[in-house]
Amino acid sequence: MAQTAQITAKARPELGSRANKRLRDSGMLPGVIYGHKEAVVPITLPKKEVVNHLSHGAHLFELALDAKRETVLVKEVQYDHLGLEVMHVDFARVSLDEEVEITVPLELKGEPKGEKDGGVLQQIINELELKCKVTDIPDVIRHDVSEMALDDVLHINQLKLPSGVTCLQDGDLIVATVKEIQEEVAAAAPAEEGAAEPEVIGRKPEDEAAEGAAPEAEKK
Amino acid sequence: MPLMPKRVKFRKSQRGKMKGNATRGNTVAFGEYGLQTTTASWITARQIEAGRVAASHFLRREGRLFIRIFPHKPVSGKPLETRMGKGKGEPEYWVAIVKPGTVMFEVTGVDESTAKKCLARIAHKMPVPCRFVHRRHAVA
Numbered sequence: 001m002a003q004t005a006q007i008t009a010k011a012r013p014e015l016g017s018r019a020n021k022r023l024r025d026s027g028m029l030p031g032v033i034y035g036h037k038e039a040v041v042p043i044t045l046p047k048k049e050v051v052n053h054l055s056h057g058a059h060l061f062e063l064a065l066d067a068k069r070e071t072v073l074v075k076e077v078q079y080d081h082l083g084l085e086v087m088h089v090d091f092a093r094v095s096l097d098e099e100v101e102i103t104v105p106l107e108l109k110g111e112p113k114g115e116k117d118g119g120v121l122q123q124i125i126n127e128l129e130l131k132c133k134v135t136d137i138p139d140v141i142r143h144d145v146s147e148m149a150l151d152d153v154l155h156i157n158q159l160k161l162p163s164g165v166t167c168l169q170d171g172d173l174i175v176a177t178v179k180e181i182q183e184e185v186a187a188a189a190p191a192e193e194g195a196a197e198p199e200v201i202g203r204k205p206e207d208e209a210a211e212g213a214a215p216e217a218e219k220k
Numbered sequence: 221m222p223l224m225p226k227r228v229k230f231r232k233s234q235r236g237k238m239k240g241n242a243t244r245g246n247t248v249a250f251g252e253y254g255l256q257t258t259t260a261s262w263i264t265a266r267q268i269e270a271g272r273v274a275a276s277h278f279l280r281r282e283g284r285l286f287i288r289i290f291p292h293k294p295v296s297g298k299p300l301e302t303r304m305g306k307g308k309g310e311p312e313y314w315v316a317i318v319k320p321g322t323v324m325f326e327v328t329g330v331d332e333s334t335a336k337k338c339l340a341r342i343a344h345k346m347p348v349p350c351r352f353v354h355r356r357h358a359v360a
Contacts, residue, residue, distance in 0.1 A: 081241030081321035
């Protein structure tokens with residue numbers, strides 16, 4: 001079950017991209033708290049601590065903000081274009097007896113039997129959308145696939161979820177398959193570049209032929 | 221046969237600019253590991269095909285490869301020893317536009333070290349500096 005991470009946050013009076021850039025340069029992270037029909041509060045967080053907790057899959061935080069403690073759930077994490085740096089974190093206020101909808105990673109463990117027969121395990125769904133109490137949020141859902149034979153299919157309704165946790169996705173969705181990968185047929189000799197051209201939408205073939213002939217004449 | 225669209229609205233296109241970073245297609249979405257570009261460039265259909273061939277030779281029938289980019293843009297050129305003018309040249313090849321952060325190839329069904337070796341082979345065929353990336357699980 002998810003542990004509550006303790007973080008000290010400060011209110012963020014300066015808003016806007018320039019102020020946030022200055023914050024990030026000084027090792028802090030901008031964020032925001034909202035929810036429960038209370039005020040939206042922009043906050044500043046210690047980046048190193050928050051990133052450390054997030055990388056360990058923390059969902060629930062207890063923020064100490066100006067002598068006030070708030071239990072919050074991570075709602076959204078924004079990364080930079082390369083996915084290296086955390087840029088901003090959204091937190092939603094929650095109470096501990098509340099039911100929430102959350103996305104949790106799904107890990108398949110074990111080597112399927114079908115892999116010995118030439119199959120390859122393909123995981124199609126990597127994250128599950130779950131509904132559970134805040135205190136029951138699992139860090140990860142693990143499923144043993146060692147019994148999967150060649151051409152076996154694993155559906156969502158076959159997954160074993162912890163008690164008090166329900167999946168919001170359709171039970172018939174395919175999570176993973178063990179299938180033989182067909183070897184690609186060697187492609188035909190590559191045509192000369194520019195030789196084949198795609199069809200032009202809304203143009204008759206005669207027009208294209210006429211246009212193709214005109215430049216040829218000009219070249220001469 | 222290198223990739224190209226089946227149908228297009230216009231045969232020729234202007235060169236365009238490659239400003240900014242990738243805001244879409246910048247996370248590993250289908251596989252477990254990916255090859256991400258760190259600069260903007262045109263990737264030709266031949267280069268994509270070379271990457272695919274290099275990866276499929278290396279993987280054999282082990283894992284699965286996903287190609288996340290497609291050459292939508294025609295590039296035209298003039299024939300040799302032609303005087304300037306007389307209109308735009310004929311389409312010669314097709315390119316995919318990639319911006320910093322675009323995940324170009326993804327691999328699944330293999331362990332990390334094999335995926336690294338496979339994507340390094342593809343990276344050698346690419347005209348851009350690339351980095352190896354993992355799938356990132358959402359916490360929200």
